[in-house]
Amino acid sequence: MSEQKLYKVTQVITDLEDDNQRYEPGKDLYPREGLKPTEERIKSLLKGNNRQQRPVIAELEESDYEQYGIERGTDEAQQEKEGAVDYSKMKKDELLEEAEALGVEADKKMTNDEIIQKIKSETE
Missing domain, CATH: 3.40.5 (Ribosomal Protein L9; domain 1)
Structure with missing residues (x-):
């Protein structure tokens, strides 16, 4: 393989x-x-x-x-x-795209840290 x-x-x-x-x-x-x-x-x-x-x-x-x-x-x-995705290096638009691709609800009103936390909590 x-x-x-x-x-x-x-x-x-x-x-x-x-x-x-x-x-x-x-x-x-x-x-x-x-x-x-x-x-x-x-x-x-x-x-x-x-x-x-x-x-x-x-x-x-x-x-x-x-x-x-x-x-x-x-x-x-x-x-x-x-490796693990380093969300801390992503821009807000990239984070929102990643969240959408993962089926995680997030919006522009959220801070980057809030988006990251939500992605991690809903995908791990």
């Missing part, structure tokens, strides 16, 4: 952005080998901002590594490269 960050599939997915590729829970990891989905696409599948209107993938848990036959660390190198 590549260094692409992997997610477990929690609901049946027919990925319309990948030539109707079918993913099954308990069987498949997302994304398949060779697919490089956008960050926005991954967030929509994680947060339920998709056609099913519910989360259909989830972060891998410790027990998933054995179930899917992958070594711990297969996707960790990519995760470490990506």
